Amino acid sequence: MGNWFERQRNIIDFTLSSLVRRKGKNLALLLVYALLVFLLASVMFFTHALRREASFVLQGAPEIVVQRMSAGRHELIPARYLGMIKGIRGVSGVRGRLWGYYFDPFSGANYTLMVPEAFSHGSGDVIIGQGIARTRLVGPGDVLSFQRYDGTPAILTVREVLPSASELVSSDLIVLSENDFRRFFGMAPGLYTDIVLTVRNAKEVATVAGKVQKLLPDTRPILKSEILRTYDTIFDWRSGIIVVILSSAVLAFIIFAWDKASGLSAEERKEIGILKAIGWETSDVLLMKFWEGAAVSLTAFLAGVLLAYVHVFFTPVMLFEPVLKGWSTLYPSFKLVPFINPYQVATLFFLTVVPYTVATIVPSWRAATIDPDSVMRS
Amino acid sequence: MILHPAIIALVASSVLISSLVLYAVWYGVRILHSWDLRSGSSLQLDLERRTYLISTVLAYVFGFQLVSLFLLIYTADSLSTLFTGAMCAAGTFNVNFYGYPLLVVKIVNFLLAGLWLTVNYADNRAYDYPLIRKKYAFLLFLAPYLVLETVLQVRYFLGMSPDVITSCCGSLFSVNASGVASDLAALPAVPLQYAFTASMAATVVLGIIVVVTRRGGCAFSFVAGAAFIIGIASLISFISPAIYELPTHHCPFCVLQKEYGYIGYIFYATLLGGAVTGIGVGVLGPFRSVPSLVDIIPSLQRRLAVLSVLFYTSAGLLTLITIVRSNLK
DSSP states (O other), X not given: OHHHHXXXXXXXXXXXXXXXXXXXXXXXXXXXXXXXXXHHHHHHHHHHHHHHXXXXXXXTSOSEEXXXXXXXXXXXXXXXXXXHHHTSTTEEEXXXXXXXXXXXXXXXXEEEEEEOSSOSSOTTXXXXXXXXXXXXXXXXXXXXXXXXXXXOEEEEEXXXXXXXXXXXXXXXXXXXXXXXXXXXXXXXXXEESEEEEEESSGGGHHHHHHHHHHHOTTEEEEEHHHHHHHHHHHHHHHHHHHHHHHHHXXXXXXXXXXXXXXXXXXXXXXXXXXXXXXXXXXXXXXXXXXXXXXXXXXXXXXXXXXXXXXXXXXXXXXXXHHHHXXXXXXXXXXXXXXXXXXXXXXXXXXXXXXXXXXXXXXXXXXHHTXXXXXXXXX | OOOOHHHHHHHHHHHHHHHHHHHHHHHHHHHHHHOOTTOOOHHHHHHHHHHHHHHHHHHHHHXXXXXXXXXXXXXXXXXXXXXXXXXSHHHHHTSSTTHHHHHHHHHHHHHHHHHHHHHHHHHHHSTTOTTHHHHHHHHHHHHHHHHHHHHHHHHHHHTOOOOOOOSSXXXXXXXXXXXXXXXXXXXXXXXXXXXXXXXXXXXXXXXXXXXXXXXXXXXXXXXXXXXXXXXXXXXXXXXHHHHHTOTTOOOSSGGGSGGGTTHHHHHHHHHHHHHHHHHHHHHHGGGTTSGGGTTHHHHHHHHHHHHHHHHHHHHHHHXXXXXXXXXXX
């Protein structure tokens, strides 16, 4: 056993010193390799962090949202539906929600207006998100003016700005009283935007949704689990698209690696020829090539992953951000929680190291089976 | 099809692996057909060089095979949120017909690949390639399974469609679809506990016999193979519930999750390792009388037997510790 280790150690020693002797060629390869790992790792880390963020946000979401549909479109839901849904066994709470969107021509952005369950301020007061405070340059005590549905002005006083911790969900949010909301959009008293339910037993959620659908055929119940699932799919899909696009880069890299590995310089050929002449076997040269590949892959992989980690979690993610995150005028600024797991590393390994290894097997073998006499004669 | 980076990685690498194996098979056929060690023709010299290439290719392929087995399970696990009723990999493998066959073929391929590498190792130690024809005949037998695995994997992932919200309906999927069953049927615990203990004990005893007397390789290998199957059945039947501390939860995949300290990886690694090395003892047995292997095989068999016994004892000890420490009595 000690012998075996000694042999590997000596071969690694030799390999590393021969890699260092050809600095220029190997550095170019390392750079391209690390760049590829960096690109793919950035995409994966960033998507994963966004998915986690989304699932944290949705943890507090209601189990079921019921929307009324008319002609295939979302419609306001009458208040009498509340009573009908409350009668379903297993439903522990029902609440009508009021929310809507307002396009603000000043900032060119859409705001979300929402009436909370209990509003702590009076009529004419609002609580706003950080994004709105930033773009409209207002703080507590300032006045915001909007235009109601009928063209009359609505003057609202800012009472609070929501904390930045919740910015991911509250950046474009305006919280106001029910009275103001109904006057703003001209919504009649007996109507709500949608209805949310809480269900006592989590296992009954699907059954309750089925009953709502049966009782009120013009509605569509949406489950929290479905929203989560849809988000997951969207993020997976987005990162998958980028990986597919980057696959051309992987292909280019494979060709590059193949070319580097098969284009042995006269000096390298001579070196292998001499090694074989002094008694190295083909399998020893192959072992040397294995350690060479391992050293290059490991260095490039670690460098790429580290750079991507810093890029995603400690700097503003410049590459891919608009595609992966989605786009909006009032996009929240938020910090991602650093997270990395063995699964992502294994996936990256299969996307980069496996193609590299496959590309270099045959060239390494060709190098290892060089005839010493033919090399030395030439 | 779900466009997920891990799925792209798995499919792409399995296509690469299959093409490498087919490349190796092409030369395998030529070796089977024209190998003649006494000849000094350029064809024979070329084939002798090719054997190095093929050994290298297959060593890499089988290394990747091991990692991809766990990557597949992990991917299935992480996709479980996309399907109604799937709680972990067990449910995801059930979303279409190809899931479980894929898993089984992948495990079988892992075992066969390990055995091929064992034979290859023995063959390379001798000076006159005594097993070369057998080794390549074995490769021809193995290759279709590796290709089958790729086909199953592609069909499995292509056949997936997640239950997401569409514009026409929300929860209709959840209500109308019967959902994916996540539970696996489990065998009765008490008889299996006896069988598990007996198989572990038999492996150790026969292993010691192989090491001391250099005989009984075939029986040992048979018991080691049986111990693998009994071990997996035990994991489902009584080890998993002890880990989860929940008598009704038999899932063999949740043990791989972080919540349980990734303990499942140790279980699977020890069982798979014990099976490959243990069966390897028996596979090498018939070649003991080959003149150039007379000195090599018995010592190799002993080392494999020791490894196998070590793997299985670790699995047995781990099981014992798990059950003793578990709050499920």
